[in-house]
Amino acid sequence: MASTPVPGTPSAEVGTAIREFCAWQYPQCGAEKFGIGETGLAEILADVVSRRDPTTAGTDIPGFLASIKLEELVLARACAAGNDYAWEVFLTRYRATFYGSAYKIVREESQARELADSLYAELYGVDAKGQQRTSKLLYYQGRGSLQGWLRTVIAQEYINRYRSVRRETSLDEAVDGGKQFESRPPDIAVLDPRVEAAVSTELAALDAEERFLLASYFLDHRTLADIAKVIRVHESTISRKLERITSGLHKRIRKQMMQSGMSARESDEAIQDIDVRDLRVNVKETLRQETPGGAFYKQKGERG
Amino acid sequence: MNPELCKTVRDALARQTSGEAHPSADVLASFVEQTLPLEERRLVTDHLARCADCREVVFLASSAAEEQVAEDQKQEQELMPRVPVRRISPALQAQAKLAATFRATPAAATPAAAPKETSGRKWSLRLVWAVPVAAALVLSFGLFVQKRSLPSAPQLASNATRSAPGQPPPEMQHEIAAQSSPPEALMKLPEEKQPKAAKAKGAPPTTAHSTLAYEDTLGVAKARPMAPPPKSAAPSEAADMQSNLYVLSQKAAAPPVSTRNTFAESATSDNAPAGALVATPQTSARGLSAAHTQWRITIDGQVEHFVAGAWIPALTNQTTIFHTVAVVGNDVWAGGEGGALFHSIDRGQHWTRMSLANASGAEAGMVTSIHFDDVQHGVVTTDSGTHWVTSDGGATWTKQ
Numbered sequence: 001m002a003s004t005p006v007p008g009t010p011s012a013e014v015g016t017a018i019r020e021f022c023a024w025q026y027p028q029c030g031a032e033k034f035g036i037g038e039t040g041l042a043e044i045l046a047d048v049v050s051r052r053d054p055t056t057a058g059t060d061i062p063g064f065l066a067s068i069k070l071e072e073l074v075l076a077r078a079c080a081a082g083n084d085y086a087w088e089v090f091l092t093r094y095r096a097t098f099y100g101s102a103y104k105i106v107r108e109e110s111q112a113r114e115l116a117d118s119l120y121a122e123l124y125g126v127d128a129k130g131q132q133r134t135s136k137l138l139y140y141q142g143r144g145s146l147q148g149w150l151r152t153v154i155a156q157e158y159i160n161r162y163r164s165v166r167r168e169t170s171l172d173e174a175v176d177g178g179k180q181f182e183s184r185p186p187d188i189a190v191l192d193p194r195v196e197a198a199v200s201t202e203l204a205a206l207d208a209e210e211r212f213l214l215a216s217y218f219l220d221h222r223t224l225a226d227i228a229k230v231i232r233v234h235e236s237t238i239s240r241k242l243e244r245i246t247s248g249l250h251k252r253i254r255k256q257m258m259q260s261g262m263s264a265r266e267s268d269e270a271i272q273d274i275d276v277r278d279l280r281v282n283v284k285e286t287l288r289q290e291t292p293g294g295a296f297y298k299q300k301g302e303r304g
Numbered sequence: 305m306n307p308e309l310c311k312t313v314r315d316a317l318a319r320q321t322s323g324e325a326h327p328s329a330d331v332l333a334s335f336v337e338q339t340l341p342l343e344e345r346r347l348v349t350d351h352l353a354r355c356a357d358c359r360e361v362v363f364l365a366s367s368a369a370e371e372q373v374a375e376d377q378k379q380e381q382e383l384m385p386r387v388p389v390r391r392i393s394p395a396l397q398a399q400a401k402l403a404a405t406f407r408a409t410p411a412a413a414t415p416a417a418a419p420k421e422t423s424g425r426k427w428s429l430r431l432v433w434a435v436p437v438a439a440a441l442v443l444s445f446g447l448f449v450q451k452r453s454l455p456s457a458p459q460l461a462s463n464a465t466r467s468a469p470g471q472p473p474p475e476m477q478h479e480i481a482a483q484s485s486p487p488e489a490l491m492k493l494p495e496e497k498q499p500k501a502a503k504a505k506g507a508p509p510t511t512a513h514s515t516l517a518y519e520d521t522l523g524v525a526k527a528r529p530m531a532p533p534p535k536s537a538a539p540s541e542a543a544d545m546q547s548n549l550y551v552l553s554q555k556a557a558a559p560p561v562s563t564r565n566t567f568a569e570s571a572t573s574d575n576a577p578a579g580a581l582v583a584t585p586q587t588s589a590r591g592l593s594a595a596h597t598q599w600r601i602t603i604d605g606q607v608e609h610f611v612a613g614a615w616i617p618a619l620t621n622q623t624t625i626f627h628t629v630a631v632v633g634n635d636v637w638a639g640g641e642g643g644a645l646f647h648s649i650d651r652g653q654h655w656t657r658m659s660l661a662n663a664s665g666a667e668a669g670m671v672t673s674i675h676f677d678d679v680q681h682g683v684v685t686t687d688s689g690t691h692w693v694t695s696d697g698g699a700t701w702t703k704q
Contacts (some may be wrong), residue, residue, distance in 0.1 A: 028623070035622075067656075100689065140330060142330070142331075145333065145337060147653075151336075151369055155368070156361050203313070218314050219314065222358055229367065
């Protein structure tokens with residue numbers, strides 16, 4: 001059975017590890033029933049290994065291979081190759097949850113169905129002209145579960161679609177929302193370079209997870225429950241962590257600013273929300289109107 | 305708690321951009337499922353902290369996954385409303401068993417619970433509040449009775465002398481056999497003998513003695529006083545039982561049973577075949593939600609899962625003969641011959657073959673016991689007495 005082309009020839013050491021792994025796992029992974037031989041399985045694994053990033057995934061090839069969801073990877077590749085039995089298995093296992101996941105993400109039945117249908121076509125590998133067959137399932141590398149991958153793909157596709165139609169707001173909606181003559185966003189406040197340096201330094205010093213928590217909570221306005229689901233800890237733990245991170249961050253930034261020569265009062269003011277007096281607002285530019293000539297009453301007076 | 309972050313810091317946070325390429329859907333899915341290696345997870349988290357797009361994807365996928373799991377659990381709870389025996393402590397297990405004994409005995413049923421069994425759905429709904437109250441009453445009563453009726457050592461000794469010289473009393477014989485015999489010993493019993501062995505107990509299937517799964521935690525079950533003696537075991541049946549005991553004793557050299565596994569008495573459960581090895585979930589921080597799940601190893605070494613009132617085979621595409629199964633929350637571990645070790649993080653929906661290997665080589669022996677204290681920390685024992693220890697949920701193993 002044809003599999004995806006191998007991007008690069010694996011080294012002898014990697015090749016040996018893959019062959020050993022194949023010999024061990026081939027009888028158990030179900031590749032045989034999908035018409036994938038041991039060589040085909042080795043090619044699939046070589047492809048997966050070559051696509052992984054060694055800087056992030058590590059250099060332990062046997063460990064990496066052992067972490068792969070091999071059965072699901074084999075099923076995905078068999079589906080991508082057009083194996084009918086594999087598609088039967090895939091539909092039996094994932095069809096219901098696929099549509100269910102689409103509905104849970106989109107929250108609207110007709111849109112969810114449309115999204116899922118279009119993704120199904122991509123998974124099946126039918127392009128717009130219905131000629132070339134390049135299944136999206138080839139991108140599944142077996143790192144997570146196939147079901148999780150399908151959910152992620154649905155989420156990505158949903159975001160792409162949302163963004164593509166976001167600008168197409170109807171005039172009625174804009175009028176209802178009072179945004180038909182939306183003003184420009186205000187100019188960015190001028191920051192003292194010492195403040196900026198202190199904030200940047202202290203933010204960079206935070207742990208990745210701490211910055212993720214801050215961004216999720218304060219920028220994306222996620223709830224504690226949402227964040228807790230992703231991190232897999234209790235909401236109260238997230239709450240405590242946020243409390244600790246924010247208070248510690250403010251203290252360290254203030255200390256950094258004072259070390260750079262700012263007074264205590266200046267430091268306190270700097271880490272408060274920006275004062276309107278600090279805004280760089282060009283009043284004349286802001287008030288300038290598109291219509292040339294004088295004010296409305298002047299025009300009216302001239303006409304009268 | 306309402307933590308605040310000043311606008312200056314929020315703006316600086318928002319200005320952070322990720323220069324590198326976005327992680328693939330595969331990696332993001334793995335991040336959501338928490339199956340990434342530690343270092344890779346840290347790098348992905350770092351990317352997510354700076355990339356609003358990927359954060360959006362992760363949160364959407366995570367919420368969909370969470371709802372899926374919640375729906376599955378709800379469906380399972382609706383289908384299997386009975387309370388399982390949980391592994392909290394031997395004392396609590398004994399209490400739970402006592403409570404089950406009295407629940408299953410009509411004479412001991414509390415008045416509040418009695419109309420629930422005979423009346424219709426309305427009654428059941430109205431008396432929902434009575435269930436926990438009745439359970440608490442039954443538990444305390446059971447504890448009281450247990451304290452009162454525990455036989456002393458001289459009593460046990462006299463019982464033993466009455467039954468047969470050098471033999472424990474019949475009820476103890478059966479219990480000890482169930483406790484000390486290895487699973488494969490039971491699995492290899494002749495099929496026709498096992499139902500007879502169950503009949504030899506003389507207890508109907510509805511009694512607590514027959515419906516209870518015998519925990520193999522020694523010392524607790526042995527001291528249980530409520531095990532009904534064989535009422536009228538015919539000589540031939542008694543002989544069968546003796547022969548069973550003999551077969552079991554012949555297998556004494558076999559590896560010990562995992563203390564996390566539970567025997568279901570042959571022909572005691574309505575659906576359980578003879579000699580099935582049933583695993584109930586271990587208690588863990590995040591595992592109580594899946595406590596209704598039951599797993600077992602059948603007589604022919606197949607893993608089965610109790611779903612929707614029936615035992616469904618799992619890992620059907622494997623040729624491995626399984627010997628042990630352990631459950632910790634949503635995580636299920638199954639082990640068998642040839643060092644085979646399978647792991648599922650979603651209560652058996654998907655399985656991953658784990659590698660019991662280190663730099664010196666891979667394990668080829670038979671996995672006889674799997675013991676996990678929590679999702680991360682566990683020990684797998686093989687028939688050669690080798691212990692493989694993991695502290696990262698099975699990603700790496702250390703041979704001991």
